[in-house]
Each structure stands twice: as structure tokens, then as C-alpha cells.
Amino acid sequence: MDEFEIIRQFFARESSNDSVITGVGDDGAVTRPAGGRDLITVIDTLVAGIHFPPSLDAADAGYRAVAVNVSDIAAMGGRPTWMTLALTLREADPDWLRCFARGFFAAADEYGVTLTGGDTTRGRELVITVQMNGEVVPGAVMMRSGARAGDRIYVTGTPGDAAAGLSIMQGSAESNDDNDYLLRRFVRPSARVAIGRAVATVASAAIDLSDGLFTDIEKLLSASTVAGSIELKHLPLSPQISRVMAWEEAARFALGGGDDYELCFTTAATDDAIQATVAGHDVAVTHIGEVSDGQGLNCTLEGKPYTYQNDGYRHFN
Amino acid sequence: MDEFEIIRQFFARESSNDSVITGVGDDGAVTRPAGGRDLITVIDTLVAGIHFPPSLDAADAGYRAVAVNVSDIAAMGGRPTWMTLALTLREADPDWLRCFARGFFAAADEYGVTLTGGDTTRGRELVITVQMNGEVVPGAVMMRSGARAGDRIYVTGTPGDAAAGLSIMQGSAESNDDNDYLLRRFVRPSARVAIGRAVATVASAAIDLSDGLFTDIEKLLSASTVAGSIELKHLPLSPQISRVMAWEEAARFALGGGDDYELCFTTAATDDAIQATVAGHDVAVTHIGEVSDGQGLNCTLEGKPYTYQNDGYRHFN
Numbered sequence: 001m002d003e004f005e006i007i008r009q010f011f012a013r014e015s016s017n018d019s020v021i022t023g024v025g026d027d028g029a030v031t032r033p034a035g036g037r038d039l040i041t042v043i044d045t046l047v048a049g050i051h052f053p054p055s056l057d058a059a060d061a062g063y064r065a066v067a068v069n070v071s072d073i074a075a076m077g078g079r080p081t082w083m084t085l086a087l088t089l090r091e092a093d094p095d096w097l098r099c100f101a102r103g104f105f106a107a108a109d110e111y112g113v114t115l116t117g118g119d120t121t122r123g124r125e126l127v128i129t130v131q132m133n134g135e136v137v138p139g140a141v142m143m144r145s146g147a148r149a150g151d152r153i154y155v156t157g158t159p160g161d162a163a164a165g166l167s168i169m170q171g172s173a174e175s176n177d178d179n180d181y182l183l184r185r186f187v188r189p190s191a192r193v194a195i196g197r198a199v200a201t202v203a204s205a206a207i208d209l210s211d212g213l214f215t216d217i218e219k220l221l222s223a224s225t226v227a228g229s230i231e232l233k234h235l236p237l238s239p240q241i242s243r244v245m246a247w248e249e250a251a252r253f254a255l256g257g258g259d260d261y262e263l264c265f266t267t268a269a270t271d272d273a274i275q276a277t278v279a280g281h282d283v284a285v286t287h288i289g290e291v292s293d294g295q296g297l298n299c300t301l302e303g304k305p306y307t308y309q310n311d312g313y314r315h316f317n
Numbered sequence: 318m319d320e321f322e323i324i325r326q327f328f329a330r331e332s333s334n335d336s337v338i339t340g341v342g343d344d345g346a347v348t349r350p351a352g353g354r355d356l357i358t359v360i361d362t363l364v365a366g367i368h369f370p371p372s373l374d375a376a377d378a379g380y381r382a383v384a385v386n387v388s389d390i391a392a393m394g395g396r397p398t399w400m401t402l403a404l405t406l407r408e409a410d411p412d413w414l415r416c417f418a419r420g421f422f423a424a425a426d427e428y429g430v431t432l433t434g435g436d437t438t439r440g441r442e443l444v445i446t447v448q449m450n451g452e453v454v455p456g457a458v459m460m461r462s463g464a465r466a467g468d469r470i471y472v473t474g475t476p477g478d479a480a481a482g483l484s485i486m487q488g489s490a491e492s493n494d495d496n497d498y499l500l501r502r503f504v505r506p507s508a509r510v511a512i513g514r515a516v517a518t519v520a521s522a523a524i525d526l527s528d529g530l531f532t533d534i535e536k537l538l539s540a541s542t543v544a545g546s547i548e549l550k551h552l553p554l555s556p557q558i559s560r561v562m563a564w565e566e567a568a569r570f571a572l573g574g575g576d577d578y579e580l581c582f583t584t585a586a587t588d589d590a591i592q593a594t595v596a597g598h599d600v601a602v603t604h605i606g607e608v609s610d611g612q613g614l615n616c617t618l619e620g621k622p623y624t625y626q627n628d629g630y631r632h633f634n
Contacts, residue, residue, distance in 0.1 A: 021355055025540070026461050027392040027525060028359035030453070033350040038338055041433060042345035043401040043448055047440040075344040084360040086403070086446045116358060123364040125441045129403045131360055131448040136347070144343050208344060223342070 001092040003120040009094075010101040011085070017114040019081065029116030031082050031133070038141060040134035042072035048126035053169060058096045059103030060187035061128065066107035068210065069132040070191035071261040075208035077142040077200030078134035079193065080111050085118035088127040111191060142196070142206035147224035147266040151204050153289035154274065156192050156262045158238035159213045160250055161185035163257020178240040189261040195281045199265055202277055206265035212258040214310045217289075218297045220264065229298040230289030232306060255299075255308060266291055318409040320437040326411075327418040328402070334431040336398065346433030348399050348450070355458060357451035359389035365443035370486060375413045376420030377504035378445065383424035385527065386449040387508035388578040392525035394459040394517030395451035396510065397428050402435035405444040428508060459513070459523035464541035464583040468521050470606035471591065473509050473579045475555035476530045477567055478502035480574020495557040506578040512598045516582055519594055523582035529575040531627045534606075535614045537581065546615040547606030549623060572616075572625060583608055 001009075012024045022030040033039055046065050048054050056064075066083070073080045085104070108115060113132060165186035168179050196206070207220045213235075221228045232251055241250045262283075267274060271287055278285050299306040318326075329341045339347040350356055363382050365371050373381075383400070390397045402421070425432060430449060482503035485496050513523070524537045530552075538545045549568055558567045579600075584591060588604055595602050616623040 021455075022458070022460055027389040027523075028357045028395075028451070030393065030458050031356045031358065032455070033356050035352065039348045039350050039356070039450075040345045041348065041399065041401055041448075041450070043403050043434065043436050043446075045403045045405060045436045045438045045446070047405060047438050050439055072344040076347065078345075082358065084358055084448060086360050086362045086448075088362060088364060088444055117360065119360050119362045119446075121362045121364050122367055123442055123444060127405055127440060127444050129360075129362070129436075129446045131358075131401060131403075133356075133358070134345070138338075138349070141339070141347050143339055206344075 001094065006092055006097060006120050010097045011115060011118065013105070015114050020114055020116055023116045024118070029082065029084065031116060034135055037135040038138050040073050040076050040078040040136055042069050043129060043131040044069050044072065045127060045129040056187065058099035062100040062103030063107040063188055065128045065130045066104055066111065066113070067189045067191045068261060069130045070111045070113065070193060071189070071208040073132060073134035074191050074193045074196035075142065075206050075263055076136060077140050077196050077206070078136040079197065080113040080132055080134045082114050082116045083130055083132040084116060086129040087118065088121045088123040090124065090126060111193060140200050142200050142203050142265065144205055144207050144220045144223035146205040147220060147226050147291050148204055148268065149226055149291055149293045151266040151268050151291040152287050153217065153228055153230060153264065153266055153291060154285045155213065155236065155264045155288050156195055156285050157260070157283045158236050158241070159209055159260040159262050160254030160257050161238050161241055162189060162259040163253045164241050164245070166259060178244050181240045182244070186259055189259065191261055192263045192283065195278055195283055195285070196263055198277050198281065202269040202273060203265040203267050206263055209260040209262045209264055210258060212256045213264065214255045214297065214308060217264055220266070221297055225295070227292045227294035227296050228289055229292070229300055232299055232301045234286065234288045236284065236286040256310060318411065323409055323414060323437050327414045328432060328435065330422070332431050337431055337433055340433045341435070346399065346401065348433060351452055354452040355455050357390050357393050357395040357453055359386050360446060360448040361386050361389065362444060362446040373504065375416035379417040379420030380424040380505050382445045382447045383421055383428065383430070384506045384508050385578060386447045387428045387430065387510060388506070388525040390449060390451035391508050391510045391513035392459065392523050392580055393453060394457050394513050394523070395453040396514065397430040397449055397451045399431050399433045400447055400449040401433060403446040404435065405438045405440040407441065407443060428510060457517050459517050459520050459582065461522055461524050461537045461540035463522040464537060464543050464608050465521055465585065466543055466608055466610045468583040468585050468608040469604050470534065470545055470547060470581065470583055470608060471602045472530065472553065472581045472605055473512055473602050474577070474600045475553050475558070476526055476577040476579050477571030477574050478555050478558055479506060479576040480570045481558050481562070483576060495561050498557045499561070503576055506576065508578055509580045509600065512595055512600060512602070513580055515594050515598065519586040519590060520582040520584050523580055526577040526579045526581055527575060529573045530581065531572045531614065531625060534581055537583070538608070538614055542612070544609045544611035544613050545606055546609070546617055549616055549618045551603065551605045553601065553603040573627060
């Protein structure tokens with residue numbers, strides 16, 4: 001099976017997206033940006049054995065490769081539109097490709113993003129790179145650099161679940177409702193597009209949680225040249241993670257675990273205004289900390305200073 | 318050296334490009350498409366040991382990764398604008414990264430394309446994926462599918478040189494002017510942006526030559542559901558390739574070698590009109606064949622049927 005056959009058999013689909021002038025199969029894709037919108041461009045690579053266990057189901061790998069890119073667009077307040085896929089494969093295994101494409105297009109359909117092209121190559125390991133475009137109204141984009149002293153720090157959903165799920169996948173935990181829920185939060189993360197667009201109207205800065213809440217908040221604060229603190233007792237933990245482990249362990253997953261793809265944002269708006277903004281969305285947002293002058297991120301535990309040893313993931317370290 | 322340090326030290330540059338609203342360093346890039354233009358999106362992966370010899374100089378690998386993407390945009394008649402880089406590295410070697418970035422930005426500057434973001438990951442082998450955007454006036458885009466019976470087939474430059482250069486690199490040929498010229502055509506291919514935009518006004522279809530002239534013309538004809546023939550004696554061979562090998566071998570490199578990144582296009586215009594269109598450009602265009610009804614590509618040698626055994630490169634075969 002050569003690369004043309006792979007594209008034809010697994011990745012060429014009829015598109016009903018009017019903004020796609022030329023899709024899969026030419027030298028490049030041609031798309032028509034909406035007038036008066038800025039273009040968001042993100043690119044994320046997943047390497048088997050580094051970003052996910054080699055045992056991960058191909059459909060989940062496909063889903064995840066799309067969702068993590070959608071999450072980056074959500075973190076800027078955008079709406080995903082088109083994407084390309086660069087797939088480096090060890091071999092052209094039709095069963096694997098069929099499963100991968102099923103998960104890939106499940107996410108594409110869920111988030112309303114159209115595959116417009118790509119490149120398929122051979123290599124010694126599986127490398128999945130998805131590049132995605134989104135659109136945003138100029139001025140509505142959320143950057144990492146807009147946080148100001150006095151702003152409050154919010155997070156969506158319940159961070160820590162995905163990392164707990166990964167540890168369950170890598171261990172030998174039994175299958176039960178709680179474990180299965182957490183595992184699913186790792187393999188099928190939810191990109192927060194709708195809530196990202198909603199809070200873009202009131203947020204001063206935002207980032208999505210890929211490397212761990214602590215590390216990602218540090219990045220946001222650093223980009224904004226401000227300091228911050230978070231109160232660990234305010235971390236929103238899921239009922240599932242709270243049932244399967246002690247609070248201390250759950251909090252550690254929430255702070256350092258990564259792979260949540262929740263959004264963290266800062267805002268000068270009141271909590272009432274924030275809750276009104278996100279009313280009707282299917283995920284809660286929780287006030288977890290404050291922005292101040294200075295630099296660095298501190299933690300408190302019930303108001304008292306708490307020294308957190310960050311082990312957030314960084315490549316090459 | 319972690320991924321943030323790699324970005325900061327080697328890939329973050331001040332941009333003077335007004336269309337870049339947010340560049341390297343946020344969740345994604347934000348750019349502002351020109352009004353009334355369509356967006357071209359291409360993505361191309363180079364795997365060390367598959368797409369280039371592992372011994373290739375890092376600066377040449379960087380240059381090449383940009384140029385091959387620019388070539389895809391040129392083949393659609395577009396102008397390159399922005400790009401992202403997904404780099405999977407075995408290790409963070411500062412010397413390698415410094416050289417890579419030098420070649421990468423040499424090409425970026427030459428073709429006027431701005432790096433706006435990327436992703437750096439660790440893996441077992443070097444995988445370089447560049448994703449690039451370009452812009453084109455709606456209606457001016459050259460697709461592969463527009464060739465019609467009666468059109469003539471043209472090619473820019475002198476195909477075969479790059480493949481001859483690769484064979485020189487892999488062999489033990491001496492360094493001399495001709496060999497060095499051919500080798501350079503492989504390591505530093507020229508993307509034909511200006512001539513692509515010029516011929517877009519008169520071409521019915523176009524493709525860039527990455528897999529070999531014969532294979533790539535076959536793709537264009539297949540996408541256009543037409544047949545074609547090329548006259549081997551009309552293949553434009555460079556003085557350099559003609560001096561270092563016999564005509565038969567040079568013609569074989571030209572037909573099957575690949576990596577030329579020349580443009581092949583079809584047109585209903587007269588040769589006089591074509592030559593007037595490309596006058597003043599630094600590369601010649603040569604009429605090498607004809608489009609007809611039917612399917613498939615045939616060769617002639619001085620007008621007589623010639624059976625060419627195509628061995629154009631296809632991944633996974």
C-alpha cells in the first residue's frame with residue numbers, strides 16, 4: 001500500500017465545508033478565510049512512547065491528535081476550521097490506519113474541523129503531527145501575555161483526571177466506573193472550544209493545560225510578567241479521582257500531571273460575571289488563585305504557604 | 318536544554334511582518350490574511366535517512382525543509398506567507414540546532430516567509446515537518462486537475478540535476494565544478510515562486526517535481542483525467558549533467574530521479590505567449606510534451622514510441 005492508496009482509502013472524504021476550495025489530493029489545500037477574521041495556526045506532534053503509551057488504541061491516538069490541537073485554538077478563543085495531517089509510519093498497516101482514521105474523524109466531526117491535506121512518510125517510529133487553523137475576531141484573541149496584577153485565576157473542569165487515567169492505564173488497576181472515567185479523560189480529552197469563546201470576552205489571558213496546571217500557569221504568568229498564587233484547597237477535583245485516591249495524591253495529579261486540555265484563564269471580572277458568562281456550558285469554571293506583581297507562582301494550603309515541588313513535563317530535560 | 322530554551326535560543330526572531338499578530342511563543346500563532354485572497358496550506362515531512370542522507374549538513378536540511386514547502390505553494394501559483402515547524406529530535410544538540418536554524422532562516426528570508434510557531438518533541442529519529450501558508454487571488458490558483466486534451470506540457474529548469482547530485486553525494490565522486498553544482502541542486506533546491514505566479518495566468522494545471530518528472534506528470538494527468546506524451550529528446554538537461562554522464566543516464570535521472578522542485582504545467586497558450594510570460598525570469602521553461610484524450614503517460618524518442626520503466630519513488634512500496 002503506497003502513500004496515495006493510504007490517502008485514498010483512509011483519509012479522502014467528501015467535504016461539505018464551503019470554505020474548502022481544494023482539499024486532500026493536490027499540491028496543497030486552498031481555503032477561503034472568513035472576511036474580517038484573524039487566522040489562528042497551531043501545530044502539535046505526538047510521538048508514540050513519548051506522548052502516549054505505544055499500547056494506546058489507534059482510534060484514541062487519532063482522536064487525541066485532533067483534540068490537543070483544537071485545545072490550543074480554544075485557548076486563544078478561536079473556532080477551529082481546517083487541519084492537515086503529517087503521519088510518519090513504521091509500516092502501512094491497514095487495520096491500524098482504519099482505526100486511526102475512525103478516531104481522527106470522530107474528533108474532526110465533533111469539533112467541526114475539516115481535513116484539507118497532509119503528508120504520509122515512512123520512519124522508524126510513529127510520529128503524528130496535526131496542524132490546525134482556526135478563526136477569531138480581531139481583538140477577541142486570548143494570549144498568554146495579558147494577565148495583570150489583581151486579576152483572578154480560573155480553571156475549567158477538573159484537572160488531574162487525565163494524568164490519573166494515564167497512571168491507571170500504565171498500572172494494573174481493575175476496570176470499574178471511576179477508573180474507566182479517568183482513563184477516558186486521558187485517551188479522549190475534551191477541547192474547551194465553546195467555553196473558550198465565551199470567556200474570551202472577559203479573560204485577560206489564557207492557556208490550555210498540556211504540561212500540568214502548575215507549569216502552564218507559570219508560563220502564563222511569565223508571558224505576562226506578573227506573579228500569582230493558587231490555593232490548593234480550591235482545586236476542583238472530580239468525584240472520580242477523589243474516590244480512587246487520597247486528596248494529596250489527587251492534588252499532585254492536578255498540579256503536575258498534565259494532559260488535561262482544560263483551560264486556565266485570568267480575568268478582572270467578578271466571579272458573578274464569570275459564572276454568568278459560562279452559564280449553560282457543560283463544564284464548570286473555578287476560581288483557584290490570584291495574580292499579583294512580581295514573578296513566579298506560589299501555592300497556599302488553607303491560606304498558609306505551601307512549597308510545591310514542580311515536576312511538570314518538559315521535553316529534553 | 319528544554320523545549321522552551323530551544324525555541325528561545327534558536328527559533329524566536331523579531332518579525333517585521335505586519336501580518337503576524339502573534340508569533341512564536343503562545344498557544345498558537347495569529348496572522349491576518351489579506352482581504353480577498355484564498356489561503357494555501359501545505360505540509361511536508363522530511364525523515365532523516367528517508368528523504369535525505371543522515372550525513373546531510375544540518376543547515377542544508379533546514380534550507381531544504383523550507384524550500385520543498387515553498388515549492389508546493391509555487392505549484393499552486395501562490396506567494397508564501399507564514400510557516401510553522403514541528404521538529405522531532407533525538408537529542409538537543411546546540412551545534413546541530415544552530416546550523417539547522419541558519420539554513421532554515423536563510424530559506425525563510427530568501428522566500429519571504431515568516432516562522433510563526435511550532436512544536437519541539439523528542440523521538441528516536443530526526444523528523445522535520447514544515448507547514449506553510451501562502452496566499453493566492455481566487456481563480457488564479459493552479460490545480461493538478463485542469464489539463465485538457467490539446468494542451469502542451471512544460472517544465473521549468475533542468476530536471477535530473479538534484480537526483481544526480483544525490484547520487485554524487487552518496488557515491489565517491491570527486492569534487493569539481495560540475496559535481497558541486499549538481500550536489501547543490503539537491504541540498505539547496507530552488508522553489509519556483511516567481512515563475513509559478515507568472516505562468517498561473519496562462520497554465521491550465523501545474524504540479525511541482527518531487528517524486529520524479531514521469532511520476533509527477535502522471536499524477537497531473539490522472540487528476541485531470543487525460544493522457545499525455547513527452548518527447549525525451551526535448552528534456553532540458555543542464556550542461557553540468559550532460560558533461561558528467563551519458564545522455565541516456567541523464568535522461569533517466571530527469572524522468573525518474575525526483576527532488577527537482579521544478580514546476581511542470583500544462584497550457585493551451587502558444588509557445589510564443591508562454592515565452593513572453595516568463596521573459597525576464599531566471600529559469601527557462603521548455604515545451605516537452607502534449608496532452609491528449611485517454612489516460613496514462615507515454616514517452617517518445619525522436620518521435621518513436623519509447624517504453625520507459627518508471628521507478629519513481631513511492632513511500633511504503
